[in-house]
Amino acid sequence: MLVIGLMSGTSYDGIDAAAAELRLAGDTLRLKPLGMVSEPYDPGLRDLLAGALPPAAVPLADVCRLDTRIGQAFAATAARADAELCGGAAELIASHGQTVYHWVDGDRVHGTLQLGQPAWIAEATGLPVVADFRPRDVAAGGQGAPLVSLVDLLWLRGRPGTPVALNIGGIANLTAPDGTAFDTGPGCALVDAAAREFSGGRLAYDADGALAARGRVHGPLLERLSADPYYARPAPKTTGKELFHPGYLRATAAQPMAGLSAEDTLATLTELTARTIADAVRSVVATEVIASGGGTRNPALMRALAAALPGVPVRVSDDLGLPSAAKEAYAFAVLGFLTLHGLAGTDPASTGARHPSILGSLTPGRDGLRLPARPEQTPVRLELE
Structure with missing residues (x-):
C-alpha cells in the first residue's frame, strides 16, 4: 500500500x-x-x-x-x-x-x-x-505522546544493547527498548524563541547553531532553567509549548538573562537542551542514541549532546536507512x-x-x-x- x-x-x-x-x-x-x-x-x-x-x-x-x-x-x-x-x-x-x-x-x-x-x-x-x-x-x-514510540519499538527491536530513538523537534522525546518513552523537555523551542527575540523576529531559528557556537554557557542561567520541576517528573510524561514558550524565558530566566548577549544566551539554551536529553538518556541506561528531527541539523547542539554523553555513540537515523x-x-x-x-x-x-x-x-x-x-x-x- x-x-x-x-x-x-x-x-x-x-x-x-x-x-x-x-x-x-x-x-x-x-x-x-x-x-x-x-x-x-x-x-x-x-x-x-x-x-x-x-x-x-x-x-x-x-x-x-x-x-x-x-x-x-x-x-x-x-x-x-x-x-x-x-x-x-x-x-x-x-x-x-x-x-x-x-x-x-x-x-x-x-x-x-x-x-x-x-x-x-x-x-x-x-x-x-x-x-x-x-x-x-x-x-x-495516556499522555497522547510520544506516538512515534510504537514505530521506534518495532524498528529498533533486535538491535544489540539498549538503543534509544531520539527525536529533536521543538520538543525532544525518546523511546527505549522496554517501551519507556517520554518528552525530555525543550528540543529547539527555547533556542528558536531566543533567536526570534534577539533578532526582532528576523530569525526564526539559530541556523547551523552559528550564534550558539560563538557564545559561552552562562552558569547561573543554565542552573535556573535546569531547576524546572518538569525534568524531575517520572515517565511517562509529555510537554509542549504550553510550558516552553517565549514567555517562559522572560518569566523564568529574566534576571539571569539580563545583559547577556544573543550568543551567550543561545549557547546556554543549546546546552540546556543537550544536558536534559543526556540526563534522560542516562536514566534509561542507553548504549546508543539514534537521533532524528530538525535538531540534528544544528551542529552546535549535536556537539553539545555528544560531549554530554561520553562513551555513548550518538548517530542519526539516516545511518540506519531512515531519513532523519x-x-x-x-x-x-x-x-x-x-x-x-x-x-x-x-x-x-x-x-x-x-x-x-x-x-x-x-x-x-x-x-x-x-x-x-x-x-x-x-x-x-x-x-x-
Whole structure:
C-alpha cells in the first residue's frame, strides 16, 4: 500500500510529507521510503498560528480560520507528494495535523488539540485520510505522546544493547527498548524563541547553531532553567509549548538573562537542551542514541549532546536507512496504515494508557471507504527496504 504521512511539528515552520510503500509479511511490517517533500507555511498563516499558541487567548473565529487554512495547506502538500513521489497512485493519507494545545495538569493529560481539517485533504486528493491520532490514547488514560514510540519499538527491536530513538523537534522525546518513552523537555523551542527575540523576529531559528557556537554557557542561567520541576517528573510524561514558550524565558530566566548577549544566551539554551536529553538518556541506561528531527541539523547542539554523553555513540537515523528529516512523517504513515488495518498504534508502556488503542478518525475518499481485512498477525518488527 502506498501511504503518505503528513507532519508539522512544534516548530510550526511548515509541513513534511513522506511517501512510503508499506506491506505486511507475517509478523513484520516492511517499509520502503519513497521520498519527502516539504512546504513552508506562508508567512500570514505562520503569524496567525504563532499568535494563537499558548499562553495567548484566542477567539474561536481564529481557531476556525486556522483549522481551515492549515487543512488547506496540508491538502496542497499531500497532493504534491502524491504527484511527485507516488505518480498519483497513493492509496491513503495519514495526517498528524498541527498541535496547538496539549492540556496537561500535573502528571495527567486531559485533552489535546490538533488543527488541519482532514476534509480538505480528502477533497483535494480523493483519498481516505486518517487524522486526529492523539485523542484516543488520551481517552484511554495516556499522555497522547510520544506516538512515534510504537514505530521506534518495532524498528529498533533486535538491535544489540539498549538503543534509544531520539527525536529533536521543538520538543525532544525518546523511546527505549522496554517501551519507556517520554518528552525530555525543550528540543529547539527555547533556542528558536531566543533567536526570534534577539533578532526582532528576523530569525526564526539559530541556523547551523552559528550564534550558539560563538557564545559561552552562562552558569547561573543554565542552573535556573535546569531547576524546572518538569525534568524531575517520572515517565511517562509529555510537554509542549504550553510550558516552553517565549514567555517562559522572560518569566523564568529574566534576571539571569539580563545583559547577556544573543550568543551567550543561545549557547546556554543549546546546552540546556543537550544536558536534559543526556540526563534522560542516562536514566534509561542507553548504549546508543539514534537521533532524528530538525535538531540534528544544528551542529552546535549535536556537539553539545555528544560531549554530554561520553562513551555513548550518538548517530542519526539516516545511518540506519531512515531519513532523519522525514522520520516523523514516515512514522505517521505507519500509524495510518495500522489504523486502516484495524491494528493498535500505541504501546501502553510508552504513553501510560490503560490499553493499546487503534488511533485516529477516518475521512472517506472520493470513492468511499473500503477497509482491508484485519491481518492474522500483528507486526512485532519494522524492516526498511
